[in-house]
Amino acid sequence: MSDSNIGSYHTNAYNAEAACEHCEGIIRHEPWCQTINAAVCYARKIIASPTELSIGDATILHSLGVLWDRCHG
Numbered sequence: 001m002s003d004s005n006i007g008s009y010h011t012n013a014y015n016a017e018a019a020c021e022h023c024e025g026i027i028r029h030e031p032w033c034q035t036i037n038a039a040v041c042y043a044r045k046i047i048a049s050p051t052e053l054s055i056g057d058a059t060i061l062h063s064l065g066v067l068w069d070r071c072h073g
Contacts, residue, residue, distance in 0.1 A: 053068055
């Protein structure tokens with residue numbers, strides 16, 4: 001039998017520990033997962049650390065009257 005005749009197979013040997021910590025994807029990441037979506041990664045970064053906000057985005061938010069600062073609580 002040649003290699004071209006060997007079929008592929010699928011196994012359900014995946015487990016919860018192998019899941020992505022962000023989207024819980026086991027076989028593949030979700031489209032909105034921060035590990036593969038740069039926009040989502042940036043959004044999560046600026047929420048965690050307002051200093052990561054780009055100058056352009058800060059200017060837009062400022063012109064809209066938004067105060068983008070770390071929450072004090």
